[in-house]
Structures are given as C-alpha cells and as structure tokens.
Amino acid sequence: MGSFEIQTASKIYPIFIGSEASEKLPGFLQEKFPRRKKLYLITDSHVSALHADSLAGLLNQSGYDTLVHVVPSGEAAKSLACYEECMTNGFRHHIGREGIILALGGGVIGDLAGFVAATYMRGIPFIQLPTTLLAHDSAVGGKVGINHSLGKNLIGAFYQPEAVVYDISYLQTLPVREWRSGFAELIKHAFLSSEAFYHELRNEVKSMEDLKNHPKLGEWIEQGIKVKASIVAEDERESGKRAFLNLGHTLAHAMEGAAGYGELTHGEAVAFGLFSDLYLSRKYTGLDIDLDSLYQWLINLGYLTVTNDVLDIDRLIPYMKLDKKNQDGKIATILLKNFGEPILSTFDEEEIRQDFAEFIGHYFAV
Ligand SMILES: NC(=O)c1ccc[n+]([C@@H]2O[C@H](COP(=O)([O-])OP(=O)(O)OC[C@H]3O[C@@H](n4cnc5c(N)ncnc54)[C@H](O)[C@@H]3O)[C@@H](O)[C@H]2O)c1
Numbered sequence: 443m444g445s446f447e448i449q450t451a452s453k454i455y456p457i458f459i460g461s462e463a464s465e466k467l468p469g470f471l472q473e474k475f476p477r478r479k480k481l482y483l484i485t486d487s488h489v490s491a492l493h494a495d496s497l498a499g500l501l502n503q504s505g506y507d508t509l510v511h512v513v514p515s516g517e518a519a520k521s522l523a524c525y526e527e528c529m530t531n532g533f534r535h536h537i538g539r540e541g542i543i544l545a546l547g548g549g550v551i552g553d554l555a556g557f558v559a560a561t562y563m564r565g566i567p568f569i570q571l572p573t574t575l576l577a578h579d580s581a582v583g584g585k586v587g588i589n590h591s592l593g594k595n596l597i598g599a600f601y602q603p604e605a606v607v608y609d610i611s612y613l614q615t616l617p618v619r620e621w622r623s624g625f626a627e628l629i630k631h632a633f634l635s636s637e638a639f640y641h642e643l644r645n646e647v648k649s650m651e652d653l654k655n656h657p658k659l660g661e662w663i664e665q666g667i668k669v670k671a672s673i674v675a676e677d678e679r680e681s682g683k684r685a686f687l688n689l690g691h692t693l694a695h696a697m698e699g700a701a702g703y704g705e706l707t708h709g710e711a712v713a714f715g716l717f718s719d720l721y722l723s724r725k726y727t728g729l730d731i732d733l734d735s736l737y738q739w740l741i742n743l744g745y746l747t748v749t750n751d752v753l754d755i756d757r758l759i760p761y762m763k764l765d766k767k768n769q770d771g772k773i774a775t776i777l778l779k780n781f782g783e784p785i786l787s788t789f790d791e792e793e794i795r796q797d798f799a800e801f802i803g804h805y806f807a808v
C-alpha cells in the first residue's frame with residue numbers, strides 16, 4: 443500500500459492508497475494547487491454522517507475553506523435533478539473556476555461529482571476520495587456521468603481526476619451488501635486478468651466476512667485497480683479494448699434500469715451479468731470453465747438472488763438496445779475466449795432472447 447501512477451492519454455495522476463491515505467490530501471493539494479483554497483466537497487447522506495466531518499476538519503485546519511454538499515445516498519442521486527442541485531449550490535456559494543471538487547463517497551458520488559466537475563464552468567479540477575470497495579473500479583479511469591430513465595450512464599464524459607486518495611480504513615463502516623457489491627467488480631477484474639487471480643479469490647473468499655478481514659484485501663484491491671488501469675492506459679475513451687471492462691455490464695445495466703435505479707446494487711447486477719456472459723462464452727467461444735461450481739460459489743456469497751420480474755426479457759431488451767457498446771444495430775456484450783482474453787461480440791435481438799431463455803431455464807427456472 444502506498445502510491446502509484448495512473449497513466450492515461452489525457453492525464454497522469456497519482457493514486458494514494460492505504461489505511462491513512464486521506465492524511466495525504468492536504469499536502470497533495472498544497473503542492474499541486476498552492477494558490478487554490480476553496481474546496482467543494484460532494485458526498486452522500488451516509489458518508490457524510492460517518493466520514494465527512496473529520497475530512498473537512500482536517501482540510502480546514504490546513505487552511506482550506508470547504509463547502510460540503512450532501513446528496514441522498516444511493517443510485518437515485520445519479521440524476522439530472524441532483525446534478526442540477528450540485529451546480530446550483532456551487533454557484534450560490536461562489537465556487538469559481540479556482541475551486542476544486544472533492545468526491546467523497548462510492549461510485550455514485552464519484553460519477554456524479556466527477557460529471558459536475560467536468561461541466562462546472564466548463565470544467566474544474568476534482569479529486570476522487572473513494573469510500574466503497576466498488577470504487578476501486580469507479581474512482582479510476584475518468585468515466586463520469588449520470589443516468590437517464592432510458593438507460594444507465596447515458597449522460598456523461600471522460601474526465602480524469604487530479605488524484606485518487608483511497609483511504610481503505612473507510613471500508614470498515616461498509617454494510618455487508620456493499621462489500622458484496624464491490625467484490626463483484628473485483629471478480630470481474632480477476633476474469634479479465636488471469637485464472638490464478640480468479641482461483642485465489644475463489645479459494646480464499648467463502649463469505650463477505652472472509653473478504654473484509656482478509657490480510658490480502660489491500661493487495662487484491664491494488665491488483666484490481668492495476669487490471670483496470672492497464673486497459674485504460676491503452677484506450678482512455680473506449681475506442682476499442684476499454685469496452686472489455688464492461689464484462690457483465692450489458693445485462694447488468696439493463697437489470698438496474700428495469701428494476702428501478704437503486705433496487706439492485708450495481709455489483710449485484712454485475713455478478714448476474716458476469717455469470718450470463720460466462721455462460722455465453724462457454725457456448726460461443728468455448729471458454730473452458732466449470733460454470734456449475736462458479737454458480738455455487740456465487741450463490742454461497744449471496745449473489746444471483748434477483749426476483750423474476752427483473753428477469754423479464756421484454757423489460758430488459760429496450761435497455762440493451764441503448765447499450766453504448768452496440769454496433770450496426772446489434773446488441774454488444776463482452777465474452778471471454780479464455781481468462782484474460784476478452785472479446786466484444788454482437789447479437790441480434792432474437793439471439794439474445796433465445797440465449798437468455800436457455801440461460802434462465804438452466805439456472806433459474808422455478
Ligand atoms: N465510473 C466508473 O468507471 C464506474 C465503475 C464502476 C461502477 N460505477 C458506478 O458506481 C456506482 C456504484 O458505486 P457504489 O457501489 O460505490 O455505490 P454508492 O456510491 O451508492 O455506495 C453504496 C452505498 O454505500 C454507502 N457508503 C459509501 N461509503 C460508505 C462507507 N465507507 N461506509 C458506509 N456506507 C458507505 C453509500 O451511502 C451507499 O448507500 C454505480 O452507479 C455504477 O454505475 C462507475
């Protein structure tokens with residue numbers, strides 16, 4: 443645990459990671475932006491109650507003037523209404539172009555506050571201060587944005603932070619459901635990198651308690667970040683291989699939309715979508731994987747327990763048809779040829795319907 447660099451075409455920035463990383467923030471600000479003293483800290487109601495005061499206190503003691511804006515916790519905050527409120531509050535309090543936005547929270551806050559930063563007076567600097575396990579993914583790589591009722595993350599930008607300060611002591615207050623949600627993205631990163639990483643997670647994590655208390659947790663988080671960072675380094679704006687980071691997400695995003703934003707956590711949906719993409723991979727690319735034992739592991743961890751109405755293909759298809767990866771009017775999803783060897787595949791609506799019925803019939807028929 444310490445620091446390393448995230449390299450992208452538009453910006454190279456540090457990630458400070460560890461159990462006291464937030465203490466590095468005042469020093470970083472002073473060095474990078476010696477003349478800027480106005481901070482606009484955007485957070486959510488849960489994180490605010492737990493962690494915002496101590497951070498704002500630390501900053502104010504170091505000579506900063508920190509305006510705190512609290513949005514409701516959960517996915518519903520990635521909305522045009524909350525985006526507008528963040529803007530309005532900043533204008534009312536005269537946060538100008540010399541201000542810096544701090545995104546203190548999980549992926550919802552990182553995406554929302556990052557999008558505010560990207561568009562506030564045409565763009566001001568921001569820093570990601572992730573507080574969830576899931577945010578090992580969302581805080582890195584510069585995808586920022588909000589949802590539209592017709593689809594996830596349909597409004598947004600690529601806008602890199604100035605730094606990521608990941609104080610993993612914040613994770614200790616996470617509820618079990620959020621550990622589970624974040625672990626789904628870590629499992630995704632394992633599939634995108636190597637069979638060894640996947641097997642290590644499988645062998646070592648049999649419950650969320652195992653994960654939370656595991657001596658290698660910090661190492662795994664760093665490994666997940668590095669899997670993501672190496673892809674983003676080659677393709678910041680998703681003209682090609684960055685789409686692989688969407689493994690599991692075509693179905694996941696459709697499920698989140700169909701359920702109503704916030705009903706499922708992002709990671710619950712990703713775990714389902716990941717399992718579905720691996721099912722399709724075995725069928726279409728010949729991926730050599732024991733799906734039944736993966737299914738059992740995921741079930742034991744508390745994944746794959748969604749209600750039938752979320753699995754109604756007629757409700758999912760409209761979201762899939764708006765997936766940003768789609769090509770030539772076909773629905774795109776990510777498959778694996780092997781561990782660490784993803785490919786983008788496209789399907790007609792009819793093929794999706796048939797495969798989905800087969801998949802659900804095999805694993806989820808009541
Ligand atoms: N930009 C990207 O590259 C990217 C990557 C992955 C996911 N995402 C997005 O991230 C979002 C999901 O992020 P998330 O799972 O972090 O959700 P989240 O930000 O809603 O956080 C989950 C819940 O945990 C609470 N919480 C946060 N930190 C806490 C802490 N330390 N202690 C106690 N409670 C805490 C929050 O208040 C919330 O209720 C989705 O919108 C997803 O689309 C973006």
Ligand SMILES: O=C(O)C(=O)C[C@@H](O)[C@H](O)[C@H](O)COP(=O)(O)O
Pocket residue numbers: 579583585594595627684685687688691766
């Ligand atoms: O960073 C990426 O690229 C990803 O795909 C990471 C995903 O885990 C994340 O959920 C992302 O927000 C999805 O982006 P989208 O472009 O599919 O909306």
Ligand SMILES: [Zn+2]
Pocket residue numbers: 579627691708712
């Ligand atoms: Zn995701």
